[in-house]
Structure formats: structure tokens, C-alpha cells
């Protein structure tokens with residue numbers, strides 16, 4: 001995303017610091033778990049990490065933009081039949097890499113369970129007798145299934161990659177504003193297509209209702225009288241359905257093109 005946003009990025013994963021002089025940004029490649037802590041110290045203006053890691057860190061940092069990738073839920077899991085919900089966890093041991101989130105959730109629910117911190121591969125903790133319950137990141141559920149575990153209770157939280165900054169940091173820093181606008185541009189370019197079509201002037205209102213665009217579509221006259229050309233941004237996921245509906249309305253020469261970059 002940063003590359004698409006026009007920033008210079010590292011060529012290999014061993015590079016830990018990279019200066020992008022053209023854009024006046026210095027990038028530090030840190031462990032996801034440490035990022036909120038660096039940001040809260042005030043040394044870094046912004047960071048990109050997971051919401052779950054931000055919350056787990058307890059760092060004085062807040063999220064300012066959702067990035068739409070690394071989507072996951074954070075959930076409890078057990079062997080079938082161990083517990084039907086967190087209320088049954090009293091007296092049990094829960095293994096997790098996210099001790100901060102789990103300890104807070106248990107305290108909020110008034111559950112008296114112990115938490116054991118593991119660095120990763122938490123799913124194995126039950127088989128090896130370290131815990132009766134785990135709390136971990138779940139995306140497809142494959143890791144849990146492979147370990148013979150099933151989720152218990154409601155998701156503790158939903159997570160995705162987010163941009164974070166120190167809580168209460170000035171919102172008007174021009175470099176930060178530009179960074180956020182560029183990333184928002186990438187998000188929009190990825191999730192919208194540009195749609196062009198011709199339609200009869202008498203169908204224009206119905207056509208525009210199908211393609212309202214972000215602000216309002218561009219409408220230009222065609223050389224053939226009684227016809228107009230329309231141009232609007234359409235969410236990519238709806239593009240095929242919108243094209244079908246426009247065609248049914250009598251629109252023709254319906255084209256979609258990818259958006260390479262944008263600034264709303």
C-alpha cells in the first residue's frame with residue numbers, strides 16, 4: 001500500500017530503516033507488537049499495526065485509519081465439551097500471546113481464571129497440558145480445526161491493520177495529513193472502478209440512481225441528440241450487477257476501468 005501511495009519502500013526484509021528523501025519520510029520496520037509502544041513514546045509520528053496488538057500493548061496510542069487488511073477476530077477456543085462460554089472458565093488456565101486483552105476481558109466479565117503467556121503456536125498449549133483454554137487470532141479457523149479445537153463464546157474483538165498515532169497528538173501535522181490522504185487514495189483506488197456509459201437522456205435519472213458516484217456523476221452530451229455520456233465511480237464489488245442493470249435500462253457502451261490512484 002505504501003508503495004502504491006508513492007513512498008519508497010525497502011527491497012529486502014533485512015532492511016530496518018529507510019529514508020525516503022523525496023517524500024521527507026523515514027520508515028522504521030519494527031515488530032508488529034512493538035509499534036504502538038514506539039508511537040506512544042512520541043518518537044514516531046505514526047505507525048501501522050494490528051488493532052489487537054494496539055489494544056494488547058496498553059500503549060498511549062489511538063487508531064486513526066482502518067486499512068482493510070489482516071482482518072481477524074480474537075476468540076477463546078477449547079476442546080469440544082470443555083466449556084460452553086467464558087462463564088465456565090472459572091479456575092481454568094488460559095494460554096495466549098495477548099495477555100493484556102485477555103486479562104482485561106476476564107476482569108470485565110468477573111471471571112477468575114489464570115492466564116499463561118506464550119509467544120506463539122498457542123493452539124498446541126491444550127494438547128501439551130499447559131492450559132484448558134486458549135485465546136488467539138482466528139481468521140479462517142484452520143489452525144483451530146487442525147488442533148482439534150473449537151471457538152467458545154462471542155468474539156472478544158475484531159481486528160485489522162490500522163494506522164495509529166500517540167493519543168491526542170496534534171491532528172493538523174501536514175506530513176501526517178498527507179500520509180493519510182495518500183493511503184485513503186489507495187484504499188479508494190482499490191475498492192472502486194470508474195464506469196462510463198451512454199444512455200438516452202430520458203433514462204438519465206434512473207441511470208444516475210444506479211451510479212450516484214461519490215459526489216455526483218459527470219454527464220456530457222453526445223453528438224447524437226437525445227443521448228448522454230455518464231461517468232461515475234462505482235464500488236468494484238457492485239460493478240457487474242450495476243452493468244447488468246444499466247444494460248437493462250437501455251444504456252450501451254458500458255465500460256469499467258481500474259483507478260490507478262486518487263485523492264478524494
Ligand SMILES: Nc1ncnc2c1ncn2[C@@H]1O[C@H](COP(=O)(O)OP(=O)(O)OP(=O)(O)O)[C@@H](O)[C@H]1O
Pocket residue numbers: 031032033049050051052053070071072120137138139140159160
Ligand atoms: N491468519 C491471520 N489472518 C489475519 N490476520 C492475522 C493472522 N495472523 C495474525 N494476524 C494479525 O497480524 C498481526 C500480528 O502479526 P504477525 O502474526 O505477523 O506477528 P507475529 O505473530 O509477531 O509474527 P510471526 O507470526 O511472523 O511470528 C495481528 O494484528 C494479528 O491480528
Ligand SMILES: O=P(O)(O)OC[C@H]1O[C@H](OP(=O)(O)OP(=O)(O)O)[C@H](O)[C@@H]1O
Pocket residue numbers: 119120121122123136137138139140141142143144
Ligand atoms: O484462523 P487461521 O486462518 O488458521 O489463522 C489464525 C492463525 O494465524 C496466526 O498464526 P501465525 O501463523 O502468525 O503463527 P503464530 O501464532 O506463531 O503467530 C494466528 O496466531 C493463528 O494461529
Ligand SMILES: [Mg+2]
Pocket residue numbers: none
Ligand atoms: Mg503471527
